[in-house]
Amino acid sequence: MKLTLVQGDITEQRVDAIVNAANSSLLGGGGVDGAIHRKGGPEILEECRALRASRYGGGLPAGQAVSTTAGRLPARWVIHTVGPVYSRSEDRSHLLASCYRESLKVADALGAATVAFPAVSTGVYRWPMDDAARISVTTVLRSGSTIDEARFVLFDFAAYEIFDRVLREFG
Known part of the structure; x- marks a missing residue:
């Protein structure tokens, strides 16, 4: 698998699947989640509502992943994953790693060749960027996924560095 880095807007990536750093409600929010729902259009929200009405009535648990259409985004699918909130008193790194592993499992099941990831949990969930980068890069490279390219799309130059x-x- 090829791993690439891009500084930019994840909603503009021409890939098979875009990973959404979603909240457990799956109904949109701020940051990456809000941007994906705004640019992707109502089709994404419609499928998220159907997921909430069926398998995820209580919301999507942290560390899990599920796919929907990408709506108006230049991708085929959005893979929604819920990252853990960072805690100094409790090691939740296994949940952050699970976000990437489970997203890649979903991508493999969909037949995706290219996947764009944000830096999950580094925004309002306050995960330190250095630690998040180490966990995500290590997890993706050791995943055994069959995708051709995993692309990390970092919003600013500091995260890219x-x-x-x-x-x-x-x-």
Whole structure:
């Protein structure tokens, strides 16, 4: 698998699947989640509501992933995953790693060749960027996924630099 880094807007990525750093409601929110729902249009929300009415009545648990249409985005699917809120008193890194593993499992099941990831949990969930980069890069590269390219789309240059350093350290 090829792992690439891009500084930019995840909603503009021409890939098979875009991963959404969703909240457990699946009904939109701020940050990446809000941007994906706004640009993707009502089709995404409609499928999310159907998921809430069936399998995820209580919401999507942290560390799990599920797919919907990408609506008006330049992708085929959106893979929604709920990252954990960072805690200094409790190690939740297994949940953050699970977001990436489960998203890749969904991508493999869909037949996706290219997947764009945000830095899950690093916004309002306050996960430190250095640690998030280490966990995500390590998890994706060791996943055993059959996708051709995993692309990390980082919103700003500071995040890009951190992911770039972690990727170079990984070798």
